[in-house]
Amino acid sequence: MEQEKVIQIRDLKVYYKQYRKNIFGKKRRHQVLKGVSIDVFEGEILGLAGESGCGKSTLAKAIVGMNKDIEGEINLKYSDTQMVFQDPYSSLNPSKKIGWLLEEPLRVDKERKWTPKERKEKVLEIMKAIGLPKEMLERYPSQLSGGQRQRVSIGVALMRSPKVIIADEPVSALDVTIQAQILQLLQQLNRDLGITILFISHDLRVIYQICNHVAIMKHGEIKEYGIPYEVYRNPQNDYTKELLTAAGIK
Ligand SMILES: Nc1ncnc2c1ncn2[C@@H]1O[C@H](COP(=O)(O)OP(=O)(O)OP(=O)(O)O)[C@@H](O)[C@H]1O
Numbered sequence: 001m002e003q004e005k006v007i008q009i010r011d012l013k014v015y016y017k018q019y020r021k022n023i024f025g026k027k028r029r030h031q032v033l034k035g036v037s038i039d040v041f042e043g044e045i046l047g048l049a050g051e052s053g054c055g056k057s058t059l060a061k062a063i064v065g066m067n068k069d070i071e072g073e074i075n076l077k078y079s080d081t082q083m084v085f086q087d088p089y090s091s092l093n094p095s096k097k098i099g100w101l102l103e104e105p106l107r108v109d110k111e112r113k114w115t116p117k118e119r120k121e122k123v124l125e126i127m128k129a130i131g132l133p134k135e136m137l138e139r140y141p142s143q144l145s146g147g148q149r150q151r152v153s154i155g156v157a158l159m160r161s162p163k164v165i166i167a168d169e170p171v172s173a174l175d176v177t178i179q180a181q182i183l184q185l186l187q188q189l190n191r192d193l194g195i196t197i198l199f200i201s202h203d204l205r206v207i208y209q210i211c212n213h214v215a216i217m218k219h220g221e222i223k224e225y226g227i228p229y230e231v232y233r234n235p236q237n238d239y240t241k242e243l244l245t246a247a248g249i250k
């Protein structure tokens, strides 16, 4: 049986305006993604790796509609795809309590109206799912640890029961033991709730641990794609080999 695709990307090109003007005084368009084609299958965790600046976040933002200057095709099976960012501190409003932050996606939900009681119930359900005690609802982001903050930002993403989450380096800012806990949480959401995850990471070992497929990107192009075990054992692309060597894997 062919697996359903939740995201299908064909020949995607993304451009940014360059800040410097050229000699004619015009701002040039700078191409960051150079024709990316990739599928994300229902229920999987797809790992996306590649050096800093290659275009991983650009791809993520294009999928959720945050990049406007694009060509090519992005087909989404579900309209509600949520992002989780690397640094939960900058993505959580520091002047609001955790309870307020979790409720916010429901308050602004255009698809349905949530009563205060329904919002509270959903918040408690999500607190359980992300493994935080409900006492923390009264705290501000600055009163949580980095790992707890990242749980909250995952919680915010979960509030409207998305089918797909894009996690852009969700553990890079955390120390190793906390990283492991957040990775476990993501795996649990994938396994228990069937949430499909696009997992962006520099860390090829982590990708090996949790991902069903891996895509290797360089300079805005996908250089290699496959099952981690097979790609790592027998990389076809020189750049993949380089990354594996740099990570001490090959
Ligand atoms: N808003 C923007 N305007 C102009 N250029 C941008 C913008 N955002 C990113 N870029 C450029 O696009 C390229 C790709 O950036 P992107 O953030 O996608 O890289 P990345 O692979 O996510 O890197 P990292 O691993 O460091 O997060 C970089 O050269 C970056 O400088």
Ligand SMILES: [Mg+2]
Residues within 6 Å of the ligand: 056, 057, 058, 168
């Ligand atoms: Mg990035």
